[in-house]
Amino acid sequence: MDVSGSSVIVTGAASGLGAATAKRFAEAGASVFGLDLQQSIDKASAVPGVTLVPTDVTDEGQVVAAVAAAAEAGPLRVAVNCAGIGTAGRILSKKGPHSLDLYKTIINVNLVGTFNVLRLAADQMSKQDTADEQGTRGLIVNTASVAAFEGQIGQIAYAASKGGVHAMTICAARDLAQFGIRVNTIAPGTINTPMLAGVTDEFKKTLEAGIPFPQRLGEPQEYAQLAFFLAEHDYINGETIRMDGALRMAPR
Numbered sequence: 001m002d003v004s005g006s007s008v009i010v011t012g013a014a015s016g017l018g019a020a021t022a023k024r025f026a027e028a029g030a031s032v033f034g035l036d037l038q039q040s041i042d043k044a045s046a047v048p049g050v051t052l053v054p055t056d057v058t059d060e061g062q063v064v065a066a067v068a069a070a071a072e073a074g075p076l077r078v079a080v081n082c083a084g085i086g087t088a089g090r091i092l093s094k095k096g097p098h099s100l101d102l103y104k105t106i107i108n109v110n111l112v113g114t115f116n117v118l119r120l121a122a123d124q125m126s127k128q129d130t131a132d133e134q135g136t137r138g139l140i141v142n143t144a145s146v147a148a149f150e151g152q153i154g155q156i157a158y159a160a161s162k163g164g165v166h167a168m169t170i171c172a173a174r175d176l177a178q179f180g181i182r183v184n185t186i187a188p189g190t191i192n193t194p195m196l197a198g199v200t201d202e203f204k205k206t207l208e209a210g211i212p213f214p215q216r217l218g219e220p221q222e223y224a225q226l227a228f229f230l231a232e233h234d235y236i237n238g239e240t241i242r243m244d245g246a247l248r249m250a251p252r
Contacts, residue, residue: 001136001231003077004029007070011057011117012083013050014040016193017143020220021080021227022050028228031073035066035117036083057083057113060120067124075128079121080141080227081114084161086195088154103157110161114142118172118183126179136234137180141227142169144187144240150249162187166240173238182237184230189244192217212246 008025012018013034026032026049035055036044044052053069055062070076085106089098118140125138144165151159165185172183190196190207196217208216226243230236 001077001131001139001234003231005074006077006131007031007033007074008077009033009035009067009070009079009117009121011035011055011079011081011113014044014052016082016195017188017191017220017223018080018082019044019047020224021082023047024221024224024228025078025080025231026050030078031070033066033070033073035063057081057117058108060116063116063120067120071124071128075131076121076124077131077138078141078231079117079125079138080143081117081165082143082223083113083117084110084143086110086155086158089157090154091156098156103160106157107161107164110158111164114165115168118142118168122172122176122179122181125181126176130180132234134234135180136182139182139184139231140172140176141230142183142185144169144185146187146189146242146244146247146249148187148240149242152249153252169240170238177237182230182234184236184238185240186223186226186230187240187242187244188218188223189242189247190217191223192219210247210250211244214245216245218243218245 008030010022013022014036022032022034032050034052038054041052055066145162147159148162148166169185
């Protein structure tokens with residue numbers, strides 16, 4: 001699918017995976033609308049072709065407005081869900097049982113927020129003309145994590161949210177097939193994003209040592225490359241693709 005002249009939505013676009021992905025699609029000639037919270041946008045650098053839109057992905061009205069704005073710039077062909085949060089917490093700790101509010105918050109952003117953007121972007125795509133002779137209307141790429149498959153100690157909420165994203169993939173692809181909309185998910189391993197900015201070089205080396213090959217952290221640009229590849233490859237659908245250097249997470 002050629003994205004030039006079309007519009008693309010990327011959530012979590014102010015930094016990390018989202019910022020790299022927004023830049024990649026903009027370089028390909030798409031009008032990119034990057035959805036993120038205002039406090040994150042305030043810290044972001046301007047990127048040609050990327051319009052940052054203050055949006056809470058869990059808010060229906062805000063996402064409806066963002067999708068409408070994107071559709072005005074050109075047919076909405078791609079939506080990439082990168083927005084997400086993660087906070088460590090064991091089911092039981094010295095402080096007592098895991099906070100229910102914290103669990104709900106992580107599920108709400110990572111899983112419900114992803115579904116909210118998926119459903120509203122798909123609704124817009126379904127109303128547009130097809131992009132080719134096989135009836136393609138669009139692509140939605142979601143972000144899970146290797147934690148969806150090997151959740152570590154203290155990742156109960158995060159793993160559950162990302163496991164849900166993975167589980168949605170084949171269902172969404174089947175639901176939306178009749179409209180010519182593909183759905184795929186990327187499950188990254190340990191990526192060198194701002195979430196790791198506060199850790200020491202020694203700890204980063206420890207993380208790298210657990211990755212079979214290449215024995216290094218992944219880069220946001222590699223996620224962006226894969227998301228763009230999924231837009232170009234019309235026959236990959238309903239798939240969760242691990243991007244992790246063959247990493248299989250240990251219990252801790």
